[in-house]
Amino acid sequence: MAPRAAGPGTARGRFITLEGGEGAGKTTLARTLAAMLAEAGLPVLRTREPGGAPGAEALRKLILGQGPWDPMAEAMLHFAARREHVARSLEPALAAGVWVVCDRFADSTLAYQGAGQGLSRDAWERLCDLALGSLRPDLTLMLDLPVERGMDRALSRGDANRYEMQGDEFHARVRAAFLDIAGREPGRCAVLDASRPVAQVLELARGAIHGRLGFAL
Template sequence: MSAAPGRAGPPPDGRPGGRFITLEGGEGAGKSTQALRLAGSLAAAGLPVLRTREPGGAPGAEALRAVLLGRGPSEPWDPVTEALLHFAARREHLAHTLRPALAAGIWVVCDRFLDSTVAYQCFGQGVPRALVDGLAALTLDGLRPDLTLVLDLPPAIGLGRVATRGGADRYERMPDATHERIRAGFRAIAAAEPERCELVEAARPPDVVAASLREAVGRRLGVPLVDPLPA
């Protein structure tokens, strides 16, 4: 995680506190890279910004991340157990990082949130949506992103990117058919909640994707952003 200094003006709707932006998508979609760039653009606009991730983002949640990612393919998690672990990590993240930051007026850019659990565990692994919705109601205290940027990429391209960097984790090693279901899940989420979600075509060059994300934030949240990277 990283925080940048600065002062935020009031949110466009007059609501106190920071704004919550999530980046979602399948493996190799570029979420971590784009989260870093978007956080830099927000900081360059004079906004206090925190970049974080899931699973993780708080000490207890990072410990659970190691558990979730470290198990070998020969010992898969039961899908419901896996969903419960994600929500345990998310609750720690919310209690110790997200809520304090937002209450302090900090803009939060998060690499994955609830939509990843829906896409991976419900669409990808068959966990009933009612179970995930119930866990969300129990653990999230009504928190939802102000804006979700869904990086859409064919799994073959994303997994090809993963292969070039090596060290694939257990999610990246899932069967191709599972990755296709996960992509369909993210697209279904974006289609069902267009007021919150923006679907962004992520096969384009990173600079083009970054410009699309800045434009979406400016259009939807009323904050004009520029690229802080030198030309």
């Protein structure tokens, strides 16, 4: 969804990220929230990672289509794509007063390449400092779902990428990492029970946006 232009003197936009394991419903929720924010009169950009800018989309094909990589090399590829995304799309949109809804961000690298593949938290933090500067999400909606249910959903789509083809132990580590991130940063992260019906998950997300960002949808 392309951002609508913000007027002169508009305050900086807000940055909402959606995180969680495979099949948790992030893409569906991102699409719905972006549409609701736009209907409420806000300029909105819906985007994703890896991707969200031309160079980042080119790297997405490489990241998802090839591997396995050394964990550090893979994290660096993600952060190279993320830097393009930040520089070309996220920062310009936020500076123009646009609200950004992003399907995955830096937390996914900590969960997948960190807990999943063994990258150290220190290395992840250094990559964040280099690639993101001071940019951090205003709100992260952490969609939590049992691994088996999430994988059933993801694999039923029939277009599995190489992350989705990893075993249950890998995805259990990823899930635990996302919950650990939420526990460490409760002010930023809201954990949503993604096993609930879609309409209920949406209501939880709306409540988090209202409670954390002060905007009622």
